[in-house]
Amino acid sequence: xxxxxxxLHERRYKLxxxxxQILQAFLDNHTQHLCAEDVYGIxxxxxxxxxxxxxxxxxxxxSELEVLHxxxxxxxxxxxxxxxxxxxxxxxHLICLECGKVKEFEGDLLETLEAMVAEKSNFRIVDHQLKFxxxxxxxxxxxxxxxx
Amino acid sequence: xxxxxxxLHERRYKLxxxxxQILQAFLDNHTQHLCAEDVYGIxxxxxxxxxxxxxxxxxxxxSELEVLHxxxxxxxxxxxxxxxxxxxxxxxHLICLECGKVKEFEGDLLETLEAMVAEKSNFRIVDHQLKFxxxxxxxxxxxxxxxx
DNA sequence: CTTAGTGCAAAACCTTTGCAACTCT
DNA sequence: AGAGTTGCAAAGGTTTTGCACTAAG
Numbered sequence: 001x002x003x004x005x006x007x008l009h010e011r012r013y014k015l016x017x018x019x020x021q022i023l024q025a026f027l028d029n030h031t032q033h034l035c036a037e038d039v040y041g042i043x044x045x046x047x048x049x050x051x052x053x054x055x056x057x058x059x060x061x062x063s064e065l066e067v068l069h070x071x072x073x074x075x076x077x078x079x080x081x082x083x084x085x086x087x088x089x090x091x092x093h094l095i096c097l098e099c100g101k102v103k104e105f106e107g108d109l110l111e112t113l114e115a116m117v118a119e120k121s122n123f124r125i126v127d128h129q130l131k132f133x134x135x136x137x138x139x140x141x142x143x144x145x146x147x148x
Numbered sequence: 149x150x151x152x153x154x155x156l157h158e159r160r161y162k163l164x165x166x167x168x169q170i171l172q173a174f175l176d177n178h179t180q181h182l183c184a185e186d187v188y189g190i191x192x193x194x195x196x197x198x199x200x201x202x203x204x205x206x207x208x209x210x211s212e213l214e215v216l217h218x219x220x221x222x223x224x225x226x227x228x229x230x231x232x233x234x235x236x237x238x239x240x241h242l243i244c245l246e247c248g249k250v251k252e253f254e255g256d257l258l259e260t261l262e263a264m265v266a267e268k269s270n271f272r273i274v275d276h277q278l279k280f281x282x283x284x285x286x287x288x289x290x291x292x293x294x295x296x
Numbered sequence: 297c298t299t300a301g302t303g304c305a306a307a308a309c310c311t312t313t314g315c316a317a318c319t320c321t
Numbered sequence: 322a323g324a325g326t327t328g329c330a331a332a333g334g335t336t337t338t339g340c341a342c343t344a345a346g
Binding site: 070072074094096097103105109110113114117118120121122123124125126127128129130131132133134135136137140 | 218220222242244245251253257258261262265266268269270271272273274275276277278279280281282283284285288
């Protein structure tokens with residue numbers, strides 16, 4: 001949160017109650033991947049008068065400042081998570097094709113691959129994203145664990 | 149294309165001119181990742197009277213049939229590519245953050261990782277997707293190849 | 297013939313934008 | 322005071338849906 005203040009100040013942006021509330025929502029729900037509508041719901045339920053447009057604008061801003069990280073899980077809206085800047089810890093996501101649940105997976109074994117790809121392609125690679133799709137334990141049961 | 153006919157027949161779906169045209173568009177442009185609007189443009193320019201809704205419905209259907217593969221490159225629309233069923237060849241994508249260009253990268257070194265993740269998470273993993281983000285050769289030049 | 301598929305227009309989403317009022321610094 | 326920020330409402334873009342009509346099997 002102090003980090004937010006610093007980053008805003010650095011670029012002459014203002015520290016408003018709305019921005020604080022939005023970041024707080026992510027701090028309070030750091031296990032989830034919130035979308036704009038989620039944040040809106042959370043803040044409204046705390047009797048905040050915030051507007052949805054402000055949330056969209058703030059999420060975009062916080063992504064630019066690298067405080068949040070924008071992600072897409074294919075459910076029709078952009079989702080965000082806090083960007084843990086301390087360590088360049090890459091975690092990836094398992095997405096259940098049945099219920100949509102998203103589970104995180106720690107570990108980054110892709111550095112060597114990334115270096116190879118960078119060399120072959122002449123891209124300067126700055127990030128990567130790995131997603132696994134499958135069926136979570138509960139949905140395997142529900143589906144009778146059949147192979148399709 | 150014969151494969152399409154077989155898969156449609158199997159599920160009592162009909163082989164319509166529209167469905168043929170849409171698949172043909174992908175066959176004719178197999179280097180690109182077309183979105184609904186792209187397909188619409190291509191077919192309209194070939195004086196087809198097809199409707200956009202039909203394209204959306206067909207893209208969804210062909211994804212279900214695993215003839216196409218739905219992807220998201222974060223540009224606001226879903227893009228599709230032909231699903232090469234012959235070999236389970238996994239290719240991945242390099243996305244230029246500057247110009248949006250998408251380059252493909254062959255190779256699948258993720259099997260062992262996938263198996264590890266599956267075991268730890270109790271997910272039954274059926275697919276994965278890896279994206280690298282960076283700057284392509286041209287955009288590196290334009291940006292003066294600076295490190296940000 | 298029967299059922300599925302089509303085209304159109306309208307609706308449903310998510311997201312962005314214009315603008316007057318407002319508020320951090 | 323002044324630049325940035327907000328909330329609202331309207332507009333934008335993509336995707337979905339209802340429905341009468343058409344066409345594949």
